[in-house]
Amino acid sequence: MTAYFLGVDGGGTKTEFVCMDGSGEIVARALTGTTYHLEVGAEEAVRRLGEGLGAVCGELGIAPAALDYAFFGLPAYGEDSEVDPQLHAACARLLGHDRFACGNDMVCGWAGSLGCEDGINIVAGTGSIGYGERQGVGARVGGWGEIFGDEGSAHWIAIQGLALFSRMSDGRAPKGPFHDRVTEAFTLRSDLELCEHIMGRHGMARGEIARLANLVSQAAGEGDLAARAILQAAAGELLELATALRSRLGFPEDVSVPISWSGGVLSQQQFVREAFVELLDRTGLFTPVEPRHPPGYGAALYARRLAALDHSTIVVSGLPFSST
Structure with missing residues (x-):
């Protein structure tokens, strides 16, 4: 059967x-x-x-x-x-x-x-978390949720982007392509209307906010240096998950640990993935593995x-x- x-x-x-x-x-x-x-x-x-x-x-x-x-x-x-x-x-x-x-x-x-082989996987989708196994023992890091965690995730990138928009609007940061991308996406008549879209009576759920990370990526592709800095920071946050998990699992210092990834941020956002892999290579502690x-x-x-x-x-x- x-x-x-x-x-x-x-x-x-x-x-x-x-x-x-x-x-x-x-x-x-x-x-x-x-x-x-x-x-x-x-x-x-x-x-x-x-x-x-x-x-x-x-x-x-x-x-x-x-x-x-x-x-x-x-x-x-x-x-x-x-x-x-x-x-x-x-x-x-x-x-x-x-x-x-x-x-x-x-x-x-x-x-x-x-x-299902020994090593580490970093998830960066709506949220972020790391999980790995070594010799039958598993461990996790991250995944603390969108209120005080999920660094490097799509939701985190989107929140950093929304904060950037507010600074651009106030004049605390120079206006770049990201300001235009948000204005167009929400058809804003005034910048403050964004508050209603995000937090108003018909405000956006966690997954909807996470999708705004695409606006950060679009602006980065158009040369917005502040948007690029957010994506670079996301890669750095994901590296911290990897290094903490490597230590938690007790891999010897002379072992290069297989590491892979899943979730939309690392699977679909090329800038973040390439920055993440570059950071991994610099440490000399990991062997990046394309998801099987x-x-x-x-x-x-x-x-x-x-x-x-x-x-x-x-x-x-x-x-x-x-x-x-």
Whole structure:
């Protein structure tokens, strides 16, 4: 009989469901909206998990009980002792069995980019976080959220950009192409109208703000030095995640650690990726590795891995992992 392994990669913008067979071939996939419970609420996050699970099983013509193993990589999982058990119980209820594990979505990026091999992966999407494993021990850094963390992420870049716009508007910084890009994007009649768009009654959600990072990139491409400085700073913040995680995992000083990346900032914004890789090379401590697979596939790969292991032996710093 065909074996089915389901991986769920939750993100700040979307959630991807990928099901593979025992040979690693993708046999079904689905997409839903974000399952970031801090934005949409735990109830809506669970509803979207059920929607995606139903779509995958419907495509395969099977019941959830036929899935051999599932891994749910969920945003902010491992960070709330009240919500985590609720999400874990909901996954058990949706599947109707206990052959699954829940963890933070950072695991999906690492599992995909490095194929579940020892090393580090830096996620820079809507938010930012680093995860790696060494000799069966995992660790995370970053991922503290948009209020006081997520440095180097799209949301962080966008917030730095919005602050730059305010300085340009006030005359505290010279006006450059970025001011024009924001004015055009929001069709502003006056600069102060931006406050209403961002924080007003119909203000922008976290993911919508994160998409404004594209305006910073556009302005940087047009020669805006202040916008370029933001992107360069983002690369520096991501390097700090990498070096802290390298130390936390206890890699010897003479070992060049494989490091990869995932998320829209490092996958799609060439300036940030190139600056990040250049900074990595300067340290002499890392070996950059182009991502082997996307995070959704990584989640399914991780599910297959857990099915073959006594997953209770996996130790992850920061408690982002739980299984039945």
